[in-house]
Amino acid sequence: MDEEALDFRSGAAFREFQPKARKSSDAPLYMLMLFILVLVVLTLSEIAMVKHSGGVVVGRGGFHMTKKAVHHDHHNSEHLKVESLLPGNVPSMELSKRLWYQQFHEIRIQQILNQVIQGVGDPFIDAELLDGNGTRPELMWSADNNSYAIMEGNATMPVLSLCPEVPPDLQGQMSLELERIPTFEHLIEENPNITPGGTFKPAGCIARYRIAIIIPYRDREAHLKSLLHYLHPVLQRQQLEYRVIVVEQLGEKTFNKARIMNSAFKEALKHSHYDCFIFHDVDLIPENDRNFYGCPEQPRHMSVAVNELGYRLTYADLVGGVLAFRTEHFFKVNGYSNLYWGWGAEDDDMAYRIRHVGLKVIRPPPEIARYSMIKHVKRTPVEKRQKLLYTALRRYKVDGLNSLEYKLSSFTEKPMYTHVIVDIGDPPPGF
Numbered sequence: 001m002d003e004e005a006l007d008f009r010s011g012a013a014f015r016e017f018q019p020k021a022r023k024s025s026d027a028p029l030y031m032l033m034l035f036i037l038v039l040v041v042l043t044l045s046e047i048a049m050v051k052h053s054g055g056v057v058v059g060r061g062g063f064h065m066t067k068k069a070v071h072h073d074h075h076n077s078e079h080l081k082v083e084s085l086l087p088g089n090v091p092s093m094e095l096s097k098r099l100w101y102q103q104f105h106e107i108r109i110q111q112i113l114n115q116v117i118q119g120v121g122d123p124f125i126d127a128e129l130l131d132g133n134g135t136r137p138e139l140m141w142s143a144d145n146n147s148y149a150i151m152e153g154n155a156t157m158p159v160l161s162l163c164p165e166v167p168p169d170l171q172g173q174m175s176l177e178l179e180r181i182p183t184f185e186h187l188i189e190e191n192p193n194i195t196p197g198g199t200f201k202p203a204g205c206i207a208r209y210r211i212a213i214i215i216p217y218r219d220r221e222a223h224l225k226s227l228l229h230y231l232h233p234v235l236q237r238q239q240l241e242y243r244v245i246v247v248e249q250l251g252e253k254t255f256n257k258a259r260i261m262n263s264a265f266k267e268a269l270k271h272s273h274y275d276c277f278i279f280h281d282v283d284l285i286p287e288n289d290r291n292f293y294g295c296p297e298q299p300r301h302m303s304v305a306v307n308e309l310g311y312r313l314t315y316a317d318l319v320g321g322v323l324a325f326r327t328e329h330f331f332k333v334n335g336y337s338n339l340y341w342g343w344g345a346e347d348d349d350m351a352y353r354i355r356h357v358g359l360k361v362i363r364p365p366p367e368i369a370r371y372s373m374i375k376h377v378k379r380t381p382v383e384k385r386q387k388l389l390y391t392a393l394r395r396y397k398v399d400g401l402n403s404l405e406y407k408l409s410s411f412t413e414k415p416m417y418t419h420v421i422v423d424i425g426d427p428p429p430g431f
Contacts, residue, residue, distance in 0.1 A: 096402035097331045104269050163205035163239040170237055170289050174230070176372055178285065181222050182229045188415050191232050197413035198228075198244035200236055207241035209294045212274045214264045215246045215282050215417075216257045223282045223374050228416050231280075234289040242293075243268070244417040246282075250409050254427040258336035258346040263406045263422040265335060269327075276326045278302075284321050287370040293324070298362045299354050300324040304369035311370060319354070319361055320347035321371065332357050334400030337392070341427040345389055352392045 091099070182190075194200055201207055213231070217224060224246065235242050247264035249255060261279055268274060276295035284303055291302055303321030305311040333353040340346040354361055363369060409421040 090398045090403045093331070093334050093397060093400075093402050096334075100266060100269060100401075104273070107270050160204070160206045163202055163207055165208070167237055167239045172290055173288050173370075174234075174286075176230065176285055176287060178226055178372060178374055182225050184225065184416060187225065187228055187232070190229075191236075191416070193236065194232060194416060196415060198232075198415075198417035199242065200232070201241035202236075202239045205239060207239055209275045210241040210273070211243075211276050211278060211293060211295065212265075212268045213242060213244045213278045213280055213293075214261055214268070215244065215280050216261050216264075217246045217248050217282055218255055220282045224417075226374060227280075227282055227285060230285050232416070234286055235293055237289055238293055240293060243272070243274075245420055246417045247420045247422065250421050250423040254341045255343070256338070256341050256424055256427070257343075258340050258349075259338045259404065259406065259424045260422055262335045262338065262401055262404045263408075263424065264420050265330065266401070266404065267408060267411060267420055267422075274327055276324055277330060279323045279325070281321050283374040284371040285374065286322075287372055288368050291364055291368050291370070295326055296324050296362060297326075298360045299326075299329055300362050300364070302364065302369055303371045304363045305366040306371050306373050308373040311366065313363075313366070317348060317351040317361075319351045323347075323350070329359060331401065332359070334396055334402060335404070337388070337396070337399050338404055339388055339399060345386055348389055349392045352389075353396050356393050356396065 188194075193203070213235075215224070215227070228244070231244070245264050245268055247260045247267075249260050265277060268277070278293055281303075284306065293302075299319070301319045301321070301323055304313055306321065333350070336346055337349045340349065351361065405425065407423040409423050410419070412419040
């Protein structure tokens with residue numbers, strides 16, 4: 001609500017309407033009725049804005065929590081002290097981003113030095129680009145041919161072109177057999193081009209995007225096998241360079257999906273740069289390989305039509321399931337909130353962040369963005385997590401990537417995926 005409206009309701013405007021020739025106690029009845037009418041109109045307008053924006057109002061200063069949300073937050077403050085859940089001395093979002101990129105460059109330099117010391121290949125270019133004498137050739141990019149070339153004296157030899165914008169081997173709608181659970185041995189046999197860590201890059205062209213698939217995981221081995229069985233071939237047909245990262249929380253305490261996804265994002269950037277990240281539920285299987293896993297211009301909600309939900313979008317702010325982010329956009333929203341222990345609401349919190357920073361959720365057509373959900377026991381959302389949503393926009397600058405606390409337990413490159421286990425500590429009391 002704007003400042004003029006607030007001044008009006010606080011009484012400043014009311015005093016203007018007081019009759020100057022009378023005492024305030026003698027105010028005519030019609031003036032009192034007019035004032036009450038104005039209050040009713042303002043209240044109805046506020047309710048309409050709450051309904052339209054899902055608890056968020058756009059004002060002069062950007063997004064603000066509505067009075068309804070603030071009222072709920074205050075009403076529940078005895079049971080949920082949000083400030084007590086946040087760490088102190090949190091660096092700014094921009095400083096946090098710079099520190100992590102600095103760490104990435106330091107790690108990369110160390111990797112190059114280790115390769116030079118050990119004499120393992122050429123740390124700057126791929127082995128297939130070395131000439132017969134093992135020396136590094138001169139590379140040149142040709143905009144006309146859309147390809148790289150090796151300089152040999154005055155002649156050039158074409159090397160690799162960018163992969164086509166529309167991959168040629170897509171199948172469209174796929175037939176799924178979710179009752180058949182493959183073994184990891186079978187997955188290795190049917191994906192001979194996958195390299196350790198669940199990594200891949202096309203052999204005949206240069207991928208347009210390097211992506212990381214982050215799959216939050218706990219006790220879903222059968223689901224993971226099914227997802228990898230269908231996802232790896234889709235990503236290969238889309239001619240993407242990628243790594244599949246399965247991130248797991250150490251121990252058996254209350255699950256925090258958002259925090260382990262933030263942790264996997266940071267660990268991935270320690271090892272390589274990625275153009276974008278896809279956050280992917282383990283129980284959602286893509287039905288159509290034309291649902292492109294490359295990098296979108298805006299955050300892209302990919303699981304628009306899920307069979308368990310009648311192949312329809314259940315509400316406008318839904319971004320759960322499969323969500324694609326450019327790396328810079330994920331930094332811009334400060335990642336996911338770290339406060340959602342248990343199940344539910346962290347995706348709605350992310351939807352608020354996306355909208356608040358000026359980004360827009362885009363979606364593929366529902367006839368393409370189709371997924372089958374593997375049947376599993378549904379969990380009950382934790383009540384306190386819903387209460388956290390009322391403070392989502394108030395705390396997003398201090399709750400996310402820049403406030404993340406975790407310890408890396410292991411980083412293992414298995415044949416079909418990279419397995420990351422992180423220790424995120426204990427949940428606060430009541431979660």
